[in-house]
Amino acid sequence: PRAHPLALGPGREFDAIRDFAARWGSLASALGDDCAVLDVPAGARLCVSTDASVEDVHFRRGWLTPREIGYRAAAAALSDLAAAAAEPLGLLLALSAPHAWRADIGEVAEGVGEAARAAGTRILGGDTTGGAGALSLTVTVLGAARRPLSRGGAEPGDRVWVTGALGGPLAALRAFERGEAPAAADRERFARPVPRLREARWLAERGARAAIDVSDGLLADLGHVAAASEVTIEVDVARVPCLAGVSNADAAGSGEEYELAVVLPPALDVAEAFARELGTPLTEVGRVASSGRGPGRVIALASGTRVDLPVGYDHFSS
Amino acid sequence: PRAHPLALGPGREFDAIRDFAARWGSLASALGDDCAVLDVPAGARLCVSTDASVEDVHFRRGWLTPREIGYRAAAAALSDLAAAAAEPLGLLLALSAPHAWRADIGEVAEGVGEAARAAGTRILGGDTTGGAGALSLTVTVLGAARRPLSRGGAEPGDRVWVTGALGGPLAALRAFERGEAPAAADRERFARPVPRLREARWLAERGARAAIDVSDGLLADLGHVAAASEVTIEVDVARVPCLAGVSNADAAGSGEEYELAVVLPPALDVAEAFARELGTPLTEVGRVASSGRGPGRVIALASGTRVDLPVGYDHFSS
Numbered sequence: 324p325r326a327h328p329l330a331l332g333p334g335r336e337f338d339a340i341r342d343f344a345a346r347w348g349s350l351a352s353a354l355g356d357d358c359a360v361l362d363v364p365a366g367a368r369l370c371v372s373t374d375a376s377v378e379d380v381h382f383r384r385g386w387l388t389p390r391e392i393g394y395r396a397a398a399a400a401l402s403d404l405a406a407a408a409a410e411p412l413g414l415l416l417a418l419s420a421p422h423a424w425r426a427d428i429g430e431v432a433e434g435v436g437e438a439a440r441a442a443g444t445r446i447l448g449g450d451t452t453g454g455a456g457a458l459s460l461t462v463t464v465l466g467a468a469r470r471p472l473s474r475g476g477a478e479p480g481d482r483v484w485v486t487g488a489l490g491g492p493l494a495a496l497r498a499f500e501r502g503e504a505p506a507a508a509d510r511e512r513f514a515r516p517v518p519r520l521r522e523a524r525w526l527a528e529r530g531a532r533a534a535i536d537v538s539d540g541l542l543a544d545l546g547h548v549a550a551a552s553e554v555t556i557e558v559d560v561a562r563v564p565c566l567a568g569v570s571n572a573d574a575a576g577s578g579e580e581y582e583l584a585v586v587l588p589p590a591l592d593v594a595e596a597f598a599r600e601l602g603t604p605l606t607e608v609g610r611v612a613s614s615g616r617g618p619g620r621v622i623a624l625a626s627g628t629r630v631d632l633p634v635g636y637d638h639f640s641s
Numbered sequence: 642p643r644a645h646p647l648a649l650g651p652g653r654e655f656d657a658i659r660d661f662a663a664r665w666g667s668l669a670s671a672l673g674d675d676c677a678v679l680d681v682p683a684g685a686r687l688c689v690s691t692d693a694s695v696e697d698v699h700f701r702r703g704w705l706t707p708r709e710i711g712y713r714a715a716a717a718a719l720s721d722l723a724a725a726a727a728e729p730l731g732l733l734l735a736l737s738a739p740h741a742w743r744a745d746i747g748e749v750a751e752g753v754g755e756a757a758r759a760a761g762t763r764i765l766g767g768d769t770t771g772g773a774g775a776l777s778l779t780v781t782v783l784g785a786a787r788r789p790l791s792r793g794g795a796e797p798g799d800r801v802w803v804t805g806a807l808g809g810p811l812a813a814l815r816a817f818e819r820g821e822a823p824a825a826a827d828r829e830r831f832a833r834p835v836p837r838l839r840e841a842r843w844l845a846e847r848g849a850r851a852a853i854d855v856s857d858g859l860l861a862d863l864g865h866v867a868a869a870s871e872v873t874i875e876v877d878v879a880r881v882p883c884l885a886g887v888s889n890a891d892a893a894g895s896g897e898e899y900e901l902a903v904v905l906p907p908a909l910d911v912a913e914a915f916a917r918e919l920g921t922p923l924t925e926v927g928r929v930a931s932s933g934r935g936p937g938r939v940i941a942l943a944s945g946t947r948v949d950l951p952v953g954y955d956h957f958s959s
Contacts, residue, residue, distance in 0.1 A: 355869065356791045357724035357853060358688040358784070363681045370676040372766060373733040373781050379773040380737070406675035415691040417735075417779040419698070448690060455697040456774015461735040463691050463781040466676070473674045535675060551673065 339451050343432040350436050351446040359447035361412055367467035369412075372403035374464070378457035381579070386499045389427040391514040393434025393460065400462035401442050401518035402536040402581040407473065408527035409466030411444035411520065417461040419454030431460070442520055472523070476533035477552035477586040479616075483609040484594070486519050486583045489541060490569030493577030508566055516581035522601050526585050529593055537580040541608070542621055544584055550619035552586075558609035560625045575623065586611065657769050661750040668754050669764035677765035679730060685785035687730075690721035692782075696775035699897070704817045707745040709832040711752025711778065718780035719760050719836035720854040720899040725791065726845035727784030729762035729838065735779040737772030749778070760838055790841070794851035795870035795904040797934075801927040802912070804837050804901045807859060808887030811895030826884055834899035840919050844903050847911055855898040859926070860939055862902055868937035870904075876927035878943045893941065904929065 344354050353359055363369050376396035378384060387395065397414060404411050416435050420428045428451075439446055447465070477483075491512025498505035505513065523534060533552060535544045542558060549556045558575065565574035587593070589610075597605040612622075622629055662672050671677055681687050694714035696702060705713065715732060722729050734753050738746045746769075757764055765783070795801075809830025816823035823831065841852060851870060853862045860876060867874045876893065883892035905911070907928075915923040930940075940947055 356793070357721040358690045358727065358789065358791075360686050360688050360725070360786075360789045360791075363687055368678050369681055369687065369783075370678050371733065371781075371783065372676045373735045373768050373779070375735040375737055375768045375770050375779065377737050377770055377772045377777075380771050403675040407678070409676065415689065415781060417691045417693040417781075419693055419695050419777055421774075450691050450693045450779070452693050452695055453698050454695045454775060454777065456739075457772060459695075459737055459772065459777050461691070461693065461768070461779035461781075463689075463733060463735075463779075465687075465689065468678075471676065471678045473676075473678075475674070 339428065342429050346429060346433050347436045347446055350439055354448060359413070359415070361447065363412065363467050367469050368471055370404060370407045370409040370466040370468055370471050372400065372464055373461060374400035374403060375459065375461045377459045383499065387514050389430035390434035390437070393431035394438045394515060396460040397435045397438035397462050398516045398518050399538070399579065399581060400464045401438065401520065402516070402538070404464050404466035405519045405523040405583055406534050406536040407466065407468055407471040408523040408531070408534065409468040409471055410524065411442050412465040412467055413445045413447035414439060414465070415447050415463040416449035418449065418451050419459040421454050421456060421458065424458045435462070442518060470527065472527055472531060472534040474533055474535050474548045474551035477548055477554050477556070477611050478532060479554060479611055480589050480613045481532055481586045481611040482589055482607055483545065483556060483558070483611065484585050484587060484605050485537070485541060485564065485608050486522055486603050486605055488564045488566045488604065489537065489580050489582060490565040490574035490577045492579045493573055494566070494569050506568060512566065516579070518581055519583040522603060523583055525597065525601060530591055531585050531587055533586040535584050537582045537584055538578055540576045540578045541584060542575050542623055546621045548584070548586065549621050553616045553619050555612040555614060555617060555620050555622060556609055557612055557622045557624055560623050562606065562608050564604060564606040657746065660747050664747060664751050665754045665764055668757055672766060677731070677733070679765065681730065681785050685787050686789055688722060688725045688727040688784040688786055688789050690718065690782055691779060692718035692721060693777065693779045695777045701817065705832050707748035708752035708755070711749035712756045712833060714778040715753045715756035715780050716834045716836050717856070717897065717899060718782045719756060719838065720834070720856070722782050722784035723837045723841040723901055724852050724854040725784065725786055725789040726841040726849070726852065727786040727789055728842065729760050730783040730785055731763045731765035732757060732783070733765050733781040734767035736767065736769050737777040739772050739774060739776065742776045753780070760836060788845065790845055790849055790852040792851055792853050792866045792869035795866055795872050795874070795929050796850060797872060797929055798907050798931045799850055799904045799929040800907055800925055801863065801874060801876070801929065802903050802905060802923050803855070803859060803882065803926050804840055804921050804923055806882040806884045806922065807855065807898050807900060808883040808892035808895045810897045811891050812884070812887050824886065830884065834897070836899055837901040840921060841901055843915065843919060844905070848909055849903050849905055851904040853902050855900045855902055856896055858894045858896040859902060860893050860941055864939045866902070866904065867939050871934045871937050873930035873932060873935060873938050873940060874927055875930055875940045875942055878941050880924065880926050882922060882924040
């Protein structure tokens with residue numbers, strides 16, 4: 324006898340889960356047991372990460388539709404798998420919804436499903452509870468990689484690259500905070516980030532040494548790579564690719580981009596092939612100093628002069 | 642070059658993570674990358690579950706110490722691995738802490754570490770953010786099992802058992818809600834539940850057919866087993882093991898117990914060996930009706946008469 328996928332007892336909490344499962348369809352065919360059970364492909368290592376999206380910390384209700392909130396939370400979590408160059412195996416959604424959100428959580432779940440579908444993966448399970456105060460989504464992602472990338476592989480002399488064009492989320496946030504509508508392109512980058520899953524695997528197959536997804540801001544995230552790799556990274560701010568209307572300096576500090584910053588060996592110049600095959604630009608923005616190992620730091624250079632730039636967003640600073 | 646475990650950039654969020662890692666020590670030796678990377682033992686399947694503990698939904702601040710809040714959240718999540726008879730591989734902690742909790746989150750993290758240590762497992766990663774309103778912990782657990790148990794394996798004629806003695810958490814909750822101190826034994830069962838990990842593997846090795854951990858209340862949880870297995874389960878309420886001072890009916894409805902309800906083949910009578918080897922009672926509380934398959938239901942019998950009993954706690958009902 325096999326478990327019926329949605330055979331749960333009565334109750335409003337289970338009604339919500341049944342509603343989600345109906346929306347997700349074949350994306351979530353195994354819901355309804357204490358654990359989801361799955362297999363990791365032979366020869367691959369398991370990569371796992373958890374990521375919280377909290378109302379009034381990561382978004383405000385008026386800024387995004389419920390569906391965008393769900394999509395964005397799942398895309399942000401999947402982006403951690405991209406940083407490891409892992410192939411997604413699935414995700415779990417823990418949703419804590421205050422009463423004022425009850426009517427909208429189905430749409431939030433739709434957005435999560437949309438991001439899972441776009442990444443070619445499925446929803447393995449979750450937990451749905453009431454909650455005081457704020458809507459909170461915690462998305463846990465599982466992936467598999469034969470040779471996962473980490474922050475710790477950068478070597479002296481390597482070159483540093485970034486996918487896409489940065490600055491949209493920061494510009495959108497500033498507009499939202501002024502009570503204005505962001506430019507459409509900026510809003511789109513904030514509301515519907517694209518986890519660079521395929522791009523990361525493409526780069527890993529070609530010999531990428533280290534990677535991180537841009538969540539705290541390019542300079543802050545390269546700070547994590549520098550620290551983990553025990554190297555100095557020099558960033559040429561003028562080369563940071565930016566959306567129209569955004570300065571390079573803002574692009575270098577904009578967080579929650581979910582573009583990929585990647586460290587490649589010096590001889591590996593794949594930008595043209597990358598753009599042609601993946602339809603996204605790959606831009607060189609700096610290098611790992613050849614000075615050898617050290618405690619890890621980032622130097623931002625503008626016209627050859629060292630400048631101080633904001634290094635991302637600290638969720639504990641407000 | 643290898644990643645330095647705690648090589649993160651500057652920032653108060655990272656300071657919190659560094660503080661947690663210092664408290665966890667070797668329990669959390671691989672923190673600090675986008676993904677945790679691990680291996681699933683050859684021949685085993687991966688079991689995964691996520692579980693949210695939200696202030697004012699699952700606990701109130703005055704009831705428990707910060708360390709107990711962390712311990713309880715992690716123990717509740719680990720209990721889902723027990724339901725699958727899986728061996729823990731590790732857990733991830735997503736913590737959203739409003740300002741009023743900042744001084745206490747280190748102790749919350751200690752409690753999570755204590756539960757991980759007690760289960761013989763480690764902390765793989767997490768996410769720490771600010772948050773509006775309520776403290777929220779989402780714990781995701783990973784485990785491995787060659788033949789995971791599920792809710793869906795009960796067969797007509799099987800017998801139904803439960804570990805430990807129930808009712809403590811309900812009695813503690815009632816006392817807390819009256820503004821009184823619970824009896825010590827009741828409080829202990831509420832504050833420091835024991836995930837039955839070793840017990841579950843012991844029973845699975847001996848041929849257990851289905852299992853669930855008692856989180857919604859024994860009758861409600863057996864309702865999930867009945868639904869997933871498409872059988873009728875009859876529970877003899879008078880046989881439900883209860884703590885001193887708790888009625889059998891309350892014990893049958895008490896949630897967040899994290900004891901294990903397990904379905905065994907009719908000829909398997911291991912209660913004595915179980916109690917001797919594991920130091921915990923295993924009590925027969927009912928049976929799977931021999932009437933064959935159906936939509937799944939639970940009948941609670943008191944002195945041979947069908948009675949209606951509360952079927953657990955619905956987080957959406959308040």
